[in-house]
Amino acid sequence: IIFHNRCPVTILIKENIKDIPKFEVYCRRIPSECSIHHELYHQISSYPDCKTKDLLPSLFLRVESLEDITSEWSDAIDINNQGTQVVFLTGFGYVYVDIVLQCGTVFITVAPEGKVGSGLTTTNRTLETIVTLKMFITQLSLVVFDDLTHHRVSSELLRLTLDSVFLHVAPL
Numbered sequence: 001i002i003f004h005n006r007c008p009v010t011i012l013i014k015e016n017i018k019d020i021p022k023f024e025v026y027c028r029r030i031p032s033e034c035s036i037h038h039e040l041y042h043q044i045s046s047y048p049d050c051k052t053k054d055l056l057p058s059l060f061l062r063v064e065s066l067e068d069i070t071s072e073w074s075d076a077i078d079i080n081n082q083g084t085q086v087v088f089l090t091g092f093g094y095v096y097v098d099i100v101l102q103c104g105t106v107f108i109t110v111a112p113e114g115k116v117g118s119g120l121t122t123t124n125r126t127l128e129t130i131v132t133l134k135m136f137i138t139q140l141s142l143v144v145f146d147d148l149t150h151h152r153v154s155s156e157l158l159r160l161t162l163d164s165v166f167l168h169v170a171p172l
Helices: 041-045
Strands: 002-005 011-015 028-030 034-037 059-063 083-089 093-102 105-112 133-146 155-169
Touching: 002 028, 028 034, 059 083
Parallel strands: 002 105
Antiparallel strands: 002 034, 011 028, 011 059, 083 093, 093 105, 133 155
């Protein structure tokens, strides 16, 4: 899951776990105006048996408080249904939670009322900084083995090798 926090406050997320967790599950912190990648406990704990048809757990949100006062968790957010949901965050107000499934990844955008617009449902945004990647690879190999026809002995079908590769990736 990719979370986009477009709010001016830091938000905490928590999964609604129905079973007793196999290991300690923490709340995830999303700084203001930032995006993070998050692996659900539901998927980590059931790997490799996790199926794409399984329903994902609901999520709770709350504003991170700097004082010792802890705010309440929001109502449950159903991430199985795409679209926009409205949630009240104690100490901040109403936010729009937009859920989009694209190429097997769930994108969740949390935005305050004033920032709702065309940028809410799109997962592409303009970057303010230009990122350039330069890399020199001395040797790169890709090998394809045949394990299906011969179970005991695998045979090499294809080997691609590149030497002294300079990779330069820059935005257009």
